[in-house]
Amino acid sequence: MPEIKEKITSEIKRLLDEGLVDVVIGFKKEESPLRPQPAFFRKVEDLAELEYNGLCQNNLANYLTRYPQDTRIGIVVRGCENRSVNALVVEHQHARENLFLIGVPCQGIIDIKKIIAEVGEEVSEFSETGDEVTLVARGKTHTFKRQDLLHDSCLRCAHPNPVSADVVIGEPLPEGDPEMIRKAVEEFEGLSKEERYAWFKEESERCIRCYACREACPMCYCTECFVDHATPRWTESDISPAGTQAWHLIRAFHQTGRCTSCGACERACPMDIKMTYLTDKLNKDMYDNYEFIPGMEAETQPPFASFNLDDKKRFVV
Amino acid sequence: MEAKPKIVLFQCQWCLYSEPDQQWVENDLPSSMHLVKVPCTGRINTLHVLNAIQGGADGVMISGCLPEKCHFKEGNLSAMRQQDEFANLLDYVGYEKERIRFVWLDLQDLGRIQKELAAFEADIVELGPTQNLATRTPQTIRGEHA
Numbered sequence: 001m002p003e004i005k006e007k008i009t010s011e012i013k014r015l016l017d018e019g020l021v022d023v024v025i026g027f028k029k030e031e032s033p034l035r036p037q038p039a040f041f042r043k044v045e046d047l048a049e050l051e052y053n054g055l056c057q058n059n060l061a062n063y064l065t066r067y068p069q070d071t072r073i074g075i076v077v078r079g080c081e082n083r084s085v086n087a088l089v090v091e092h093q094h095a096r097e098n099l100f101l102i103g104v105p106c107q108g109i110i111d112i113k114k115i116i117a118e119v120g121e122e123v124s125e126f127s128e129t130g131d132e133v134t135l136v137a138r139g140k141t142h143t144f145k146r147q148d149l150l151h152d153s154c155l156r157c158a159h160p161n162p163v164s165a166d167v168v169i170g171e172p173l174p175e176g177d178p179e180m181i182r183k184a185v186e187e188f189e190g191l192s193k194e195e196r197y198a199w200f201k202e203e204s205e206r207c208i209r210c211y212a213c214r215e216a217c218p219m220c221y222c223t224e225c226f227v228d229h230a231t232p233r234w235t236e237s238d239i240s241p242a243g244t245q246a247w248h249l250i251r252a253f254h255q256t257g258r259c260t261s262c263g264a265c266e267r268a269c270p271m272d273i274k275m276t277y278l279t280d281k282l283n284k285d286m287y288d289n290y291e292f293i294p295g296m297e298a299e300t301q302p303p304f305a306s307f308n309l310d311d312k313k314r315f316v317v
Numbered sequence: 318m319e320a321k322p323k324i325v326l327f328q329c330q331w332c333l334y335s336e337p338d339q340q341w342v343e344n345d346l347p348s349s350m351h352l353v354k355v356p357c358t359g360r361i362n363t364l365h366v367l368n369a370i371q372g373g374a375d376g377v378m379i380s381g382c383l384p385e386k387c388h389f390k391e392g393n394l395s396a397m398r399q400q401d402e403f404a405n406l407l408d409y410v411g412y413e414k415e416r417i418r419f420v421w422l423d424l425q426d427l428g429r430i431q432k433e434l435a436a437f438e439a440d441i442v443e444l445g446p447t448q449n450l451a452t453r454t455p456q457t458i459r460g461e462h463a
Contacts, residue, residue: 197411197449226364234364241451242371253363253406281409285402307394309384
């Protein structure tokens with residue numbers, strides 16, 4: 001996708017030259033081609049190190065809340081990032097008029113854990129064309145199907161296209177199937193109580209409480225998280241079963257109607273813990289009960305921030 | 318289950334029960350039940366509920382005002398949405414959602430809270446004890462149990 005990268009570069013160059021934005025958030029190259037890092041471009045000269053490919057793991061919307069509201073930010077957004085930006089705008093975390101969204105239809109993020117499992121970490125070259133990914137590791141060339149390396153949450157992605165970008169680079173892709181997430185959740189719901197708890201226990205109790213998931217998540221922007229409270233101490237902040245379980249439950253619950261299923265939390269996790277099955281369940285319920293999909297537009301408040309007396313019909317017997 | 322199930326009752330302070338009921342709730346609750354008064358059901362964080370469960374409660378009952386009668390207009394509606402969904406989430410990971418119950422109570426309902434609590438207790442006895450969700454170690458203040 002070198003041509004997409006070039007188009008992004010020229011678009012950012014235009015924005016910076018015309019002074020439309022103060023800073024542009026994108027990705028830049030790092031020593032290892034496997035790990036492009038988020039970068040903040042203020043000068044046109046820096047654009048030489050811009051990178052955009054399937055290995056860009058982070059959700060860039062994460063960095064919006066670190067700027068004052070009046071900073072004019074340009075940001076490179078894929079489908080999920082665009083929805084995260086919308087969800088943040090709904091919560092007044094940044095003014096929409098001070099944002100310029102450079103949308104890129106996303107073919108899915110490649111999970112570097114899958115690459116490392118296949119060819120090891122010493123990858124010297126990476127290139128991708130359409131459905132194929134080519135890697136050079138220790139002098140050997142490997143070719144993979146893109147589909148085999150995609151991150152799990154990208155395999156289930158329902159909206160790969162940016163929904164409210166100011167400019168879209170590249171051709172729109174076919175929309176995904178929302179049933180994929182529902183099926184995964186329903187499969188889990190079909191298990192017995194004990195099986196579900198066993199899975200939850202296994203996943204949550206591996207947690208080492210590094211909070212990488214929280215840091216990677218654009219919606220986790222509280223300046224003080226509930227786990228950091230000393231008085232009252234809401235949950236145990238060590239790795240006891242009760243503490244890790246509470247962290248996983250409440251972290252997921254705080255994302256109800258806000259999570260855009262980008263999977264940044266799972267990609268950030270050093271223990272490879274699955275956690276999108278929790279937020280996917282909550283999102284499914286939000287859609288079933290309130291027909292709400294997080295981030296599809298920047299006006300509607302999430303269900304927990306809005307109330308309706310019609311609920312009475314559902315809840316009062 | 319040999320011992321009686323432990324129940325935590327969250328009560329909104331604005332929809333006090335009728336006088337004798339309120340007296341009973343405040344002074345004569347059985348020792349297996351614990352009363353927590355809150356300014357509004359909307360104030361109940363899911364963390365409070367989870368804390369009660371992880372602190373050893375077998376069931377949590379939340380009693381709020383009728384939908385149109387919230388002192389803060391819509392606090393109870395917000396609480397209902399959240400606690401209902403939280404119960405669903407706990408159910409999803411293997412903790413029965415029947416252990417969290419929301420009741421709407423009004424000043425006129427003389428004698429209803431006793432019935433509700435008794436029915437809830439009976440339901441929990443039927444569900445039996447559960448190991449699903451770890452309990453936390455008791456909190457201590459300067460080495461002594463709080």
